[in-house]
Amino acid sequence: MVKNEKNTDEKKASPSIKIKKPEITKASIAEFFRKYIRVLKLARRPTKDEFWKISAVAAIGILLIGVLGFVIYLIFEYLLP
Numbered sequence: 617m618v619k620n621e622k623n624t625d626e627k628k629a630s631p632s633i634k635i636k637k638p639e640i641t642k643a644s645i646a647e648f649f650r651k652y653i654r655v656l657k658l659a660r661r662p663t664k665d666e667f668w669k670i671s672a673v674a675a676i677g678i679l680l681i682g683v684l685g686f687v688i689y690l691i692f693e694y695l696l697p
Contacts, residue, residue: 638644662670
């Protein structure tokens, strides 16, 4: 009888959560495309200077992450037997 009490307590402790799926209607699709077109209208191409600055910052970030990973590899490979 004790087993049955534990099983019922476990069922009560973890209720199932139901997630509602979003409804896809003509209006929701139209609203999505209106927002999408609005963003495209506001967007502009970066100047050459902006492009090179963004590229340099991204390259420096990738380089730093790579160096950090290599240093961690060296520490684990040679300093920690």
